[in-house]
Amino acid sequence: MLELYDGALNVPEILTRWYAEESSNNYGAYIPFVGTVRAEDGIEGLSFDVYEPILKAWFEAWAAKAAPLGATLKMAHSRGDVMVHESSYIAAVFSPKRRVALETIEAFVEDFKASAPIWKYDLKNGERVYARDRSTPIEGSGILGGVS
């Protein structure tokens, strides 16, 4: 399940609802990862653009990869502005036993950072500035410029 929200996530509501949704499905492990905006470099917050069609396909591919392991994935992300100390990202894995959940959450979150079509901007001094130096080219990038 992939959920997109305008603005900050309501973390307690989402985590509690996901827990309730899976509580009778015989999972022994529920591992959520919550990403929260930190105060650093004088930012007031972060802002996000999301390209939904490719994000959805990326998420569905991950869900299909997790299914044979007996794991279920859930993810929530913000669009637009999220201020310092608010949260913009939740990923969660449910699985019968802990090992699959621990390994899957790490691989899922790392691939999310490298591949999910989401762009981050710093909100600073009333401006929205693309966080280019913290961004990663998606695998296979550069063909138009002749790089690969």
Add this chain to the structure above:
Amino acid sequence: MVTIEFLGPIQKAPLTLEAASLREVAEALRTDGEMAQWLDSCAVAVNDTLVATLDTPLKNGDKVSLLPPVCGG
């Protein structure tokens, strides 16, 4: 005609042009000065599927999307 759309921080309105392959799109974009800073770091999708080669054929009505470096979370 194919449509070229520029995602995220690339501040550019969509373009339409005649192109039979992604190679022809690349050739057109390389003549566009404001795109120079992006072409080496963008991924490319055709009709919302990422592609890996300029030999990707295009047909009338296709959508080509440029995805600059990402940072979710």
